[in-house]
Amino acid sequence: MEQSTHGATAARSWFLLLSLATTAGVLRVRGQSTGFVSIDCGLSEQSGYVDDVTKLPYSSDAAFTNAGSNHNVSAEHVKPSSIKRYLSVRSFPDTGTASRSCYTFPSIVPGSKCLLRATFMYGNYDGLNKLPVLDLYLDVNFWKTVNISKADSVHTAEVIAVIPSDTVQVCLVDIGLGTPFISGLDLRPLKNTLYPQVNSSQGLVLLDRSNFGASDLIVRHPDDPYDREWFPWSNLTKWRVISTKEKVRLRPEDAADVHFDAPSVVMQTAITPINASEKINFSWDAEPNYVHPTPRYTSVLYFSELEPLPRNAMRMFSVTINGMLLTSRYTPQYLFSYAFYGIEHSYSSRYDFTIQATTTSLTLPPTINAAEFFSVISTAKLGTDAQDVSAINAIKTKYQVKKNWVSDPCAPKTFAWDGLNCSYPTSSSPRITSINMSFGGLSGDISSYFANFKAMQHLDLSYNKLTGSIPYALAQLPSLVELDLTGNQLSGSIPFELLKRKADGSLTLRYNNNPKLCDQENSCQSTEKKNSTVTIYIAALVVAGVVIGLLLLLLLLGVIKNKALVKRHGKPENEADDLQSHSKNSDGCGLLQLDNRWFTYLELGIITNNFQRVIGRGGFGVVYDGFLEDGTRVAVKLRSQSSNQGVEEFLTEARNLTKIHHKNLVSLIGYCKDGDYLALVYEHMPEGNLQDKLRGGDGNIGCLTWKQRLCIALESAQGLEYLHNACSPPFLHRDVKTSNILLNGNLKAKVADFGLLKAFNNDDDTHVSTARVVGTYGYLAPEYASAMQLTKKSDVYSFGVVLLEVITGRPPILQTPEPTNIIEWAGQRLGQGNIEDVVDMHMHGDYDVNSVWKTADVALRCTAQVPTQRPTMTAVVAHLEECLDLEGSRFAGDINGNLNSSSSGGESNTSYNYYGADHYTDISPSNNTLDMGHNFGSGVATSPATR
Structure with a gap:
């Protein structure tokens, strides 16, 4: 007589109620570790307990x-033997x-293999006595x-x-046959x-997973480590x-x-026929099921x-599945x-x-x-x-959308979010091509994240309560063909590029x-105040024109006087006059920009829409988003009254920026020194800074590929090399860090x-002694931090x-749990291969x-304790x-057409010696020790680390 799995269903449900236990508490999943995530659904927040049998926590x-x-299940389904989880x-x-x-x-290691289990006991929790049917999805793929x-x-x-990703979602889908629950x-x-x-x-x-010959207990953790x-x-x-x-x-x-x-406890029992x-x-x-009407199946048999058999005895048998021989x-x-695991079995009802x-x-x-x-399911949908x-x-999040915006926006196609249209390429991920948030009750400014949809063709934000200016970045969307901003409270100028694209169709x-909102044909002012405001504005322009004219005249006189003084004394009369100098830089650091512009504080207010949008903050002050009259986007760095940076440092930065010009150094467009107001106007860098890109300050944590990171590092190094070698005297930056690398x-x-x-004053200077240490903790060289050299x-x-930040994505000072610098943290691990x-x-x-590996070696050489052991920026x-x-x-x-064996991941046996035998350090995986000459404790040079 055959025994069907359906014949054991009731017994197994009873066994499950008697002995099922799960885990809880979130442990970070690391490759093949035993960290579990176990959830008691419906348990009150902050509650938890540990199962007496498995010793696993529930949360x-x-x-x-x-x-x-x-909800709690109804009292009629609560028995003394009931498991708390249900x-x-x-x-x-x-x-x-x-x-x-x-x-x-969250916190899954991408590419790891996991078992996920969902459990359900209705228990008439809603008092309706209506047994539901629901679908389960794993991310965007149908599960069951x-x-x-x-x-x-x-x-x-x-x-x-x-x-595939660092997160995974389990989704319950309402198919119209009762309320989903878990x-x-x-x-x-x-x-x-x-x-x-x-x-x-x-x-x-x-x-089904069967333990043949076992008693009436279900085998789970800790007997099964998984x-x-x-x-x-x-x-x-x-x-x-x-x-x-x-x-x-x-x-x-x-x-x-x-x-x-x-597990051994499972393999310790077996069955054999009573009759040999x-x-x-x-x-x-x-x-x-309706998704897979002819599902594929596979099996695993354990033997x-x-x-203990007599020496001359041997147990031998064959195994067949639906008449197909698995082993003879x-x-x-x-x-x-x-274990025998067969190929996928041809579909059969039994x-x-x-x-x-x-x-x-x-x-x-x-x-x-x-x-x-x-049963075999497809997880190939992207x-x-x-x-x-x-x-x-x-x-x-910004607009607190309350629609059905849950899980993946586009996939599966039948669950695409309301208001979105997507494209579905055959071999790549779906892309959002249309967003309609018309009449959505949106308030605040237009999110800069709209500019991240590179495949978007249609954007409708009409009839909301949006304020502020239109982001210039919208004009950079390559696929955008329709933009509807009707019926909002937007202000300021429409970006010129949008108007240009409108004009060319x-x-x-x-x-x-x-x-x-103003375009090329009307004013930015409201109808009610238009006449009076225009009059005031014209008057202000006249006054400003007179002031600017006088200042230009004084400037011209000052330049003439300054030239005379230079001729007689060899230097400008003061730093402010030096800012206005438009002569050729005789020190060999390039030509001074002739178009560095002087702005009044009033003009800065107009450029930034009254300092409306903050895009950065620092020790100097606040950085504001702005647009010049020709549509050029700029960053306005306005010194705060509480800033530690005084007029001298401000003038230093402005003066230096008029002298140095390189594709990998941020360009100065102009400056403002208007009474107590000090500001610098830079080119705008729309992708922010490297620190945010690496650690998610812009909402896109770890979005950079290794090639992109290397390109950014190389371009930054080229900028520093220019400061060190192309200028005479050479310049030292003194505050090199990821937040000062803009994209x-x-x-x-x-x-x-x-x-x-x-700047070094003389070519033969070996170092510059400073009166105080400036810079950022975690980046300071030990000789500078200790001796101010x-x-x-x-x-x-x-x-x-x-x-090291580029390689690891981590900050210069780690809390692990005690503060540890990234050099020590990375060096210890690299030294072990x-x-x-x-x-x-x-x-x-x-x-x-x-x-x-090679980049890591360069990083560790750069951070050698002894300055002479560090490479030059040219190297x-x-x-x-x-x-x-x-x-x-x-x-x-x-x-021969074969891929290189070291293409990605894994280990390498390559060793690197870049700077000559005197400074050779081998940090290849085959070397288990590391001597970098670092003293990781105080940042003060003492002696090389013990090898």
């Missing part, structure tokens, strides 16, 4: 979802048909339809999948070698139980590359010999575990397994210890482009009913903030810290490992160019 689901409401649920009413409610698991068949039964859905959620990390059928394009959904649930299955009328107390191990040849690893001439027969029934002659090994002794083993009947049976997701979520631009719209890097710039190598040291724990995980292993530039070449060539083939 509330409040940190994983912001939707739904908590006494509460979270339900998601009124979500509407085909809408999602999602849980988000959950059909609640009994109010007091536990229903379990389990999937094993590769998680009792518990588990995430269990697995070794990546387990279940080789699972890959980036397909996952396994558990149908907390899989092994259900007992016996039939004492047909099968005899074999068991042992000896430990059952993996075969030695399987231990290094484990594909299947059933009989076969072992068991079966599973298929579970089709071990548990009885298999002999299990004594106390060693082995799967019959037969294990039969061979003719040479008639006295020893067949045996089996355990089995798993899975989520929306990551940049689009980040931008739309930032917009959702490439853009449909609507902006009516914005009384304070333009093409992610080209430019070094900024020259208020602390210091400043050299070019001080900038090199700071740049080395920048390189451990590159993977150093590299920023947000790069997802997408880099040439030799390129990263740094040369070696970063080599690093970039390595990264650029990682997909290049050899002469």
Whole structure:
């Protein structure tokens, strides 16, 4: 007689209620660690408990979802034997048909393999006695339809999948057959070698996992380190139980590359026919659904010999599935575990397994210890482009959108967010092409994140309460063909580029009913105050014109006088006059800009729309977004009255910026010295600074690829090299850090903030002594911090810290848990050949490992304790160019067309010696020690670190 899985369903539900326990508390998932995430859905916030049997903690689901409401099951379903986890649920009413409610698991290592388990016990929590049916999705891929068949039964859905991102979502979908609810959620990390059928394009959904011959207890954690649930299955009328107390191990040849690893306690029991001439027969029934009407299946069968056999005896048997031979002659090994996993089985409504002794083993009947049976699901559907997701979520947060904006914006297509249209390329991620937030009740300014949708064609923000100016960046959207801003409260000038695109017909631009908005044909003033305001404005312009005329006259006289003084005395009369000098720089640092412009404070107010939008803050003051009259976007750096930077440092920065011109140094457009008001007007760098890009200050944490990071580092080094070598006297920056490396719209890097710039007075100077230490903690060279001796190598040291930030994505001072500088933190790991724990995980292993090793070596040389052991910026530039070449060539083939073996991730045996034998440091993976000459404790040079 055959035993079907359906025949054991009721018993298994009872066993589950008796012994099921889960984990809680969020531990960071690290590759193949045993960190678990276990959630008791419906548990009150901040609540938690530890299960007495498994010793695993449970936590509330409040940190994983912001939707739904908590409920307790009805009293009629609460029994003394009830498991606490099933006494509460979270339900998601009124979500509407085909809408999602999602849980988000953060801090996943991208590319890791995980088991996720969702559990459900209805318990008539809503008093309706209506058993619901709902769909489960893993991210954007269909997982399973959950059909609640009994109010007091536990229903379990389990999937094993590769998680492509650093988060994963489990979504409950309302299909119109009752309110979705859930009792518990588990995430269990697995070794990546387990279940080789699972890959980036397909996952396994558990149908059954059986422990043959076991007692009435479910095997879970801690017996199974992955907390899989092994259900007992016996039939004492047909099968005899074999068991042992000896430990059952993996075969030695399987231990290094484990594909299947059933726990010993499961393998210690097995079944065999009571009648030695009989076969072992068991079966599973298929579970089709409307998404997969003919699902694919695969199975895993576990075997071990548990009885010591006479020397001349041998147990041998064959295994067939629906008549298809899996193995014809298999002999299990004594106390060693082995698993057969078949290819995907051809679809059938029923799967019959037969294990039969061979003719040479008639006295020893067949045996089996355990089995798993899975349906195969596709996980190949891609989520929306990551940049689009980040931008739309930032917009959702800013405007507090209350629509069905949950989970992925575009995928699956049937769940796309209201107001969005998307494109669905065949082999790449969906992109957002249209956003309609008309009549959405939006207030505040237009979010800068709208400029991040590079595939967007249509943007409708009409009839809201939006204020402020129109972001110039909208004009840079390459695909935008329609922009509707009608019926808002926008003010200021329409960016010239938008008007130009409207005029040439490439853009449909609507902006009516914005009384304070001006284009080329009307005024920026409101109708009620237009006449009086215009009169005042004209009067102000006349006064300003007179003032400017007088100042220009005085300036001209001052320049003439200054030239005479220079001729007689060899130097300008004062620093302010030096700012106005438009002669050629005789020191060989390039021509002075002839178009550096002097602004009044009144003009700055007009440029910045009355200092409306802040884009940065620093020790000098606040940086404001602004637009010149020709539409050029600028950054206005206005000195605050409480700033530590005085007039002298302000004049230093302004004067220096008129002398230095390089593609990798931020350009000065103009300045303001109007009474007590001091300001510098720079070119605008729309992508912000490197620090924010690396650590998420702009909402896009870790968004830079390794190649982009290398390009930024190289361009920054070229800017510093120019300061050190192309100017006479050379300049020292003194405040090199990631927040002072700015990025333009093409992610080209430019070094900024020259208020602390210091010049060598003589060519033979070895260092500059300063009266006080200036700069930023974490970047200061030890000789500068301790003795206030400043050299070019001080900038090199700071740049080395920048390189380590580029590699790791971490700040210069880490809290681990005590404050530790990044040089010590990275050096210890690199010295052990451990590159993977150093590299920023947000790069997802997408880099040439030799390129990263070489960059790390450059960084550590730059931060050597002794200044003379540090390379020059010229050497740094040369070696970063080599690093970039390595990264650029990682997909290049050899002469036979094969990919380079060191293309990404993994380890390398390459050693690097860039600066000669005197300063050689080997930090290749094959070297287990590291001597960098660092003293990591105080930042003061003492002696080299112990090797």
